[in-house]
Amino acid sequence: MTDILGRHLLVEFYGCLPETLDSVTSIESHMNAAALACGATIVQSTFHRFEPWGVSGVVVIAESHLAIHTWPEYGYASVDLYTCGAHIEPLVAYEHLRLMLGARQTEVQQIQRGNLGYIRSLPLIHTPQNPDLDTAILKGGTFA
């Protein structure tokens, strides 16, 4: 398995409930609940309803982001579930949203983001200072 920084699920939800897709209150509630369900920490949510219909929204999480765009007139929602770290399971968020949106058909692609093997193979031009490391050195301590 490739050593990666993030997992990104690109989800197409087809045949969803149009009323749900057109309600900014419902969509924001379901997206925030999906973030919490998969173990993420919410940093900020922003949601908007467009005229004559449709909702867009993003939940920035400490572990990347969840995003949604809805087309109520087509019963379609496109969802991104992008997470980093070993303690988050984006498929839990997927399953929560599938049920809440009433999706009858779904397509899911998983894309790996940030190939660490490739990153390590590049010559470093600069390494940012690590204040924890500096503090450890100043205190004569160690830094794992």
Added chain:
Amino acid sequence: MTDILGRHLLVEFYGCLPETLDSVTSIESHMNAAALACGATIVQSTFHRFEPWGVSGVVVIAESHLAIHTWPEYGYASVDLYTCGAHIEPLVAYEHLRLMLGARQTEVQQIQRGNLGYIRSLPLIHTPQNPDLDTAILKGGTFA
């Protein structure tokens, strides 16, 4: 060519300038400029810097969203450029960010979002009302 609702570029920027990646002010400025450069209408931007380093941010646009997550310690940024409509060219945003972040290596995948052919093949369970259409009918006018 498949009839789709959106184009989604998933971009890996490697070998970027760490100082730029760690500056929330720079990242927000570059992302907003990228959105405008490609012809998008900005609805809302939200950006955050994490400790000890790294920036996450999203620009919600009327035509979907642009998102970024940076790992200054790796010189790496993952960027999503998701746009809808014929008047937006996400590759312009890509090129703007490539230059501003000083990326030495990039990977780009383009994913098609929302297959309209598939949507049209599904039986409709409900069509939302179209207030413009209603108005046109009430006025005895036409609605293209």
